[in-house]
Amino acid sequence: MSESTIETLFFVYFVVFAAVVIGHWLYFRKKDPVFRWRWHARTILLVGFIIGGYLVVLAGLTSRSWAMAGGALVFAVAILFLNITLTTICHSCGKAAQSQSLTSAAKYCIHCGGPVAPSPLFAPAGAMPPGIQKNPHPGIEEVT
Ligand SMILES: [Zn+2]
Secondary structure, three states, rough: OOOOOOHHHHHHHHHHHHHHEEEHHHHHHOOOOHHHHHHHHHHHHHHHHHHHHHHHHHHHHHHOOOHHHHHHHHHHHHHHHHHHHOOOOEOOOOOEEOOOOOOOOOOOOOOOOOOEEEEEOOOOOOOOOOOOOOOOOOOOOOOO
């Protein structure tokens, strides 16, 4: 594989990476906390397949080595796994809280102190975060 082909592949990789990150940010910034909680893990999984998959292909193509591709695959899967299991979503502000440790998820939102829960990969339609009740009167704000 020629130098220019590899450079092109890396350029495309960063364009795809930037497009996915910006697109994700634009799409999620206006969504409510429950929506973010419900979709975060699945979105990360999808993004992980695109970006991680590209990384694996790129590593294999540029090194022409199965070991490099395998290493990239293990790396991508590990990052994806940690991202899904350790990132929690705040029920109050909807922001994602990255864990400060590699072994346990954050307990409270680092942005507003609200309750957080990990985003589920499989949540039935209408599922609510633990501890959050669905408003029985849609359109009417609850006064507490
Ligand atoms: Zn918060």
